[in-house]
Amino acid sequence: MEALARSLVNFVPVLGGVPLWTITLLVMVASAAVVLVFALTFEGVGSLVLRKVAGDIQARIGPNRVGPNGMLQFLADGVKLVLKEDIIPARADRLLFRLAPYFVFVGSFAAFVVVPFGVGLIAADLNIGIYYVMAVTSLVVVGILLAGWSSNNKWALLGGMRAAAQIVSYEIPVGMALIPAVLVAGSLSLQAIVKSQGGLFGIFGWNLFHDPFAFFSFLLYFTAAQAETNQTPFDLPEAESELVSGYNVEYSGIRFGLFFLAEFGDMFIVAALATACFLGGWNVPFVSVAALPPVWGNLLSLGVFLGKAFTMVLIMMWVRWTLPRLRVDQLMRMSWKYMVPLTFVNLLGVSLWLLLFHGKGIPQMIASLFG
Amino acid sequence: MNGPSDFIFYAAAALTVGSAILVATLPNIIYAAVALLFAFAGVAGLYVFLSADFLAATQVLVYVGGILVLILFAVFLSNRLADVKISNPGHFHLPAAAVCLVLFGVLSYTAVSTPFAVKTAVYLPTTADIGEMLMTRYLLPFEVASVLLLAALIGAALLSRPERGTPEKADMEEGRG
Amino acid sequence: MGLKEYLNDIMEAVVTTVKGMRITAAYGVDPKEEVTLQYPEERWEVPERFRGFLHNDIKVCTSCTMCVKVCPVDCISLEAVRGADKKMVLAFYDINIGRCMYCGLCVEACPVKSLKHTGGYERASVDRGELILHFVHEDAAEIKARVARQVAEAAAKAAEAQAASRAAEAPAAAKSPEAPPADPKAAKGEHRE
Amino acid sequence: MTGMTARGEALRTQEMTINMGPQHPSTHGVLRVILTTDGEVVTRAVPDVGYLHRGLEKIGERVTYAQFMPFTDRLDYLAAMNCNCAWAWAVEKLAKIEVPERAEFLRVIVAELNRISSHLIAFGSFTADMGAFTPFLYAIRERERVNDLFEMICGNRLTYNYARIGGVSGDAPPGFLEKTKEFLDYFEPKIDEYNNLISYNKIFVHRLANVAVIPAEEAVAYGMTGPNLRGSGVPFDLRRDEPYSVYPKFDFKVCVGTGERGKLGDCFDRYMVRINEMRESVKIVRQALAQIPEGPVMAKVPRVFKPPAGETYFRSECPRGETGIYVVSDGSANPFRLKIRTGSFVTMNIFEKVTKGLMIADIVAVIGSFDIILPEIDR
Structure with missing residues (x-):
């Protein structure tokens, strides 16, 4: 940020008199705003796409009334959510009831900061990128627990409990499944991880093809991450057919909207992490974006990254409209008896592979055969 | 360091201290837990100031995502929904105040009398160093700590497991197999 | 649980999930499968036997009250008065479609087939009064008064004619009986729901 | 859950009483279940029925035999044809009316089609619950x-x-029988698709297998009927065992639970019985379409229908079990006494027993696997 601010000062001499920290702050706010706008737009459009995909899969049409082909449905929904009466149950804990949605939203949104959208497009390239995502998303648990408890509704409480147990349990396999990517890149920074996958025409360098263990890592990560973010078939915290709507049952209006946005935000974060860690991130196949002029390189890589991420989101939606929901004990069993051991075995496999083949993946080895 | 950094530092410090006081004094244990969340967040902020970003993230991950959730979980499970208004009662105010004062005195004296080596913060990645340290110099403490945690884990599992052959267990097995 | 079983479990989960996802994907990419009817723009063809709103052709209706009797929920009400030509004249014929359950028993019972189901099904309303279909558009009291007048006139005419014939027959006979009061006589042939 | 404290005494967490319904998406109507749960484990689930009580039996005593027909639609709105026909068959049995054969065939066709559509709803809402x-x-x-x-x-x-007493309200319109055949051809492969899509899905199987096992003796002792009884492995089907109408002319299999994925009589068996029964219904309708004779569809029944004094009990196989109609006539135009036995209501009796120790999500599964419908329970 400071570097960006410094270059800005150099670039625009008028700003010379302004203290550096002010500009740094402004740059921070601006990039945060850009990311927030992107997140909100994605969440809005994502909700529309989710419903359209549902319509396609379920042999019906989906929203088609607002705007051409229902394209503006999400705006109507947004306006509705904002304008709706905000109801706080009489015996709810008013303070925590208000606070909880913000925890959830902040926890989900803060993760957008380290998503590497393009060659130079990242709000903050923290060198603990992945670790940071894992850390801030844990705020979501607290928010959900508080939402469930403060509603003073037993269904909500059950939903909150389920959410907490689930997210805490699945944090481990998610982390373990991401570590192979970290091992290959030798860094926690998402930008570095993406860069490490750039070789071999930008497609064979993907961690996905690195070795069989990395491939399974991807599958395990994708499964566990869906569970961590309460996506179907792991949406037990808000299982509408059991818990009515779980932890957000008493919420209405914009407070519900925040939960809703956080859910879609989580969806994107899962997809973005999968893309960055296993699918080559913003690396464009057969084109070296870093060599292009910055503007074009950034745009191209942004497009490619979003394309990959949205594909992942679509797959999540596809899964969502196919599978039934697990039961609580099965979910826990799946985490502790299947996901955790498998991710550990996988991690061991990747480590051994890296040790034995000096960090080379299968494509690299094949490439080295041909010189 | 110029203005804003100092300001942010004091804000984080105030957040930490203020929330910590609230944790101790709030009568409602849930509120106390939420205050604890802010205290943890403040500490994480302070770590960031010390260029210990890995530690800051660990602070949030472990304390907010783990410990705090467990505390909340325990409170929710063991208390009735409506019964939390005065669930964090304070006792022995006077002795506590005395102990606090003494502790405050000792710590302030230490803080004031220690010659802290002040140097300009250099923003460097710490992760690799931490990892190296844990695997080399501090390997033994690290492993001892993990053995301790493992023991605690096994103990917890043993305690929470229903005894074999109790009717409840039989019921559940009959129901779900 | 052996390792083989453990791995089999995972295998089965993956295989069945993929199987299911293949089916949903097939629907997802095939737009021909959409079966939704875009209702206000598209409509389906109402079959011949469709039991929509009831319609009574009051020109044919004989006010026999079969429909009233057979209706299980009493949603049909009618009142008829006996007209001058001995036929029943409907004073009102109302069907409360808010109460009607479209069972069609009345249509089957109707001996002259004046009562029919139409193909209509759209009549949302915020006022329950609008859900009562009136098939006689004139005011009931007016019809009754008119019929009573006609009956009275006819009776008077009949009496006159009778008197005339009687006078021709037996001029010495006692004076003709007074025309009967209109109302009670009309009320005799009156049907009320 | 009990744990032991250091001193060895049992440590009990508090039980929670939750009110599930009458407005709950998975109670299939207005069923209310009072759950006592220990965490997620249900220690007691008491069904509270009656939110939809309309006094159908009393209404039946106040209207004529013919007028009660539309009310049988409301007895089980997902299988109204079956209820219509049951009432018609009951009254015909009481008044000893000979029904034209074509009418009987039409009744069987629509009843079996309705069984398919009812089982479709059972299948669909069950998966939605899951x-x-x-x-x-x-x-x-x-x-x-x-x-x-x-x-x-x-x-x-x-x-x-x-259905009408003595026949049906109208003969099949032109094209109906062909369209029915078309539907059967379209529908039959769909059952395999359902099986591939969800029935054998690992998660789905795990949710259902071994949940709420009802052994055969118990199912019989509680008077369960229909698919729920057959799910416990008892091959009892009124269409075969106490044949009525033209059912003896058809060749079909009585589907029973096999315990293919768990213990015999679990939710999965009950679910699979319904899926397989749809196939059998398709088979019956196909045979009926092939055999249907020409002729009238309505017997001569006097307009003012007064059956002779007497009583009768007629039971028929409805999608949700045996619908038994007990009707007493005193020779007047209205039934003197009417009592309807419905499958869902009887099934509900075993609910409290089988749900002990299950989890909240299983309660939903049990309700779904019983395929109850509230108008039948509350009448």
């Missing part, structure tokens, strides 16, 4: 086609009121 929403819409899509057929033959899509 969290898979898509099969529900597929089921609804197929059911719409059945409804189209019904609309063609009787003019309505939900409350058919098709």
